[in-house]
Amino acid sequence: MKETRRVSVWYRAGSLLSGLLACAVCLAATGTNAAAAKAKPAAGTQRLPASHLETRLAAAAAAYERAPVNARVDRVWHAVPGLAGWRLDQPASERATQQAHDGKLHCEWKMVPPEVRLSSLPAEPIYRGPSEERSVALMFNVSWGEAYLPSLLDTLRKEHVQATFFLDGAWVRKHPELAKDIAQSGHVIGSHGTGHPDFRKLGAAELSRQVDGTNQIIEHVVHRRVILLAPPAGSYDQRTVERARQAGMYTILWSDDSVDWMRPSPDRLVERVMANVHPGALVLMHPTDPTARALPQLIHRLRAAGYTFRTVDDVVNERPAIHPPAVLSETS
Ligand SMILES: [Zn+2]
Numbered sequence: 001m002k003e004t005r006r007v008s009v010w011y012r013a014g015s016l017l018s019g020l021l022a023c024a025v026c027l028a029a030t031g032t033n034a035a036a037a038k039a040k041p042a043a044g045t046q047r048l049p050a051s052h053l054e055t056r057l058a059a060a061a062a063a064y065e066r067a068p069v070n071a072r073v074d075r076v077w078h079a080v081p082g083l084a085g086w087r088l089d090q091p092a093s094e095r096a097t098q099q100a101h102d103g104k105l106h107c108e109w110k111m112v113p114p115e116v117r118l119s120s121l122p123a124e125p126i127y128r129g130p131s132e133e134r135s136v137a138l139m140f141n142v143s144w145g146e147a148y149l150p151s152l153l154d155t156l157r158k159e160h161v162q163a164t165f166f167l168d169g170a171w172v173r174k175h176p177e178l179a180k181d182i183a184q185s186g187h188v189i190g191s192h193g194t195g196h197p198d199f200r201k202l203g204a205a206e207l208s209r210q211v212d213g214t215n216q217i218i219e220h221v222v223h224r225r226v227i228l229l230a231p232p233a234g235s236y237d238q239r240t241v242e243r244a245r246q247a248g249m250y251t252i253l254w255s256d257d258s259v260d261w262m263r264p265s266p267d268r269l270v271e272r273v274m275a276n277v278h279p280g281a282l283v284l285m286h287p288t289d290p291t292a293r294a295l296p297q298l299i300h301r302l303r304a305a306g307y308t309f310r311t312v313d314d315v316v317n318e319r320p321a322i323h324p325p326a327v328l329s330e331t332s
Pocket of ligand 1: 141142143192196232233
């Protein structure tokens with residue numbers, strides 16, 4: 001992903017040293033000509049502490065580096081996944097910038113995983129992502145409603161949003177082509193069990209059949225490993241969570257319920273989701289008529305409120321939705 005940023009970003013870079021300010025002035029005066037900029041010290045300021053390129057990289061690091069966030073067990077939210085941070089690889093960025101020789105800053109970012117990972121926490125369900133990033137995950141539980149799926153997929157494609165679909169094994173058997181369509185559109189596929197069981201009421205053998213058997217059905221059709229389990233109606237117990245973990249899976253609940261199965265008007269649906277949304281929210285929906293009609297507006301509203309989108313796969317793997325810019329240009 002390549003982006004460019006205006007020079008004003010340098011002024012927003014938190015605690016700027018006077019040397020960095022001098023650098024920004026210098027850049028503004030000389031445009032993209034880095035060599036000329038280097039040769040021209042800004043009058044009345046102290047000598048730059050490092051080379052011009054190093055100074056620019058330091059400013060990029062100050063603006064975009066993020067510390068990783070540790071995963072944790074919360075009394076209310078159970079397991080809250082962490083979030084990888086970003087560190088600027090200064091030597092690699094220096095080399096890339098010198099090689100490109102286009103006056104732009106070419107940044108090489110390294111993802112820094114949290115010290116405490118979700119995978120190292122005890123088996124607990126997940127209701128939400130961490131609040132440190134303004135992102136949400138759109139989730140669809142699919143046991144019915146195939147009539148509305150093409151419209152939902154169409155909206156997600158137009159809006160460039162990747163969502164997470166929890167598929168019922170019985171539904172996948174009936175609609176393998178639709179299941180494939182969902183997977184091939186780049187969305188994440190999870191398990192919703194088979195036949196909408198109440199996971200709390202299952203004996204050990206049936207629980208295993210639900211966890212492993214549903215995965216086999218889904219994996220046979222979409223050829224992807226399933227690592228997410230959304231128990232129907234959010235009904236689970238500790239056995240469910242531990243059995244899922246044994247299968248290498250996370251148990252997924254939600255923190256923002258559209259309650260779309262009650263067939264509200266699209267406007268009402270959007271208002272309900274927006275009223276409860278928060279950074280890290282997992283938003284629960286189903287393929288229904290109001291959801292299909294509300295989805296474009298919902299995505300626009302979330303974007304207008306500053307949210308980006310990531311999948312539940314990203315959430316449990318602690319991958320940020322927001323990547324720092326690969327290219328910075330002070331003139332574009
Ligand atoms: Zn369901």
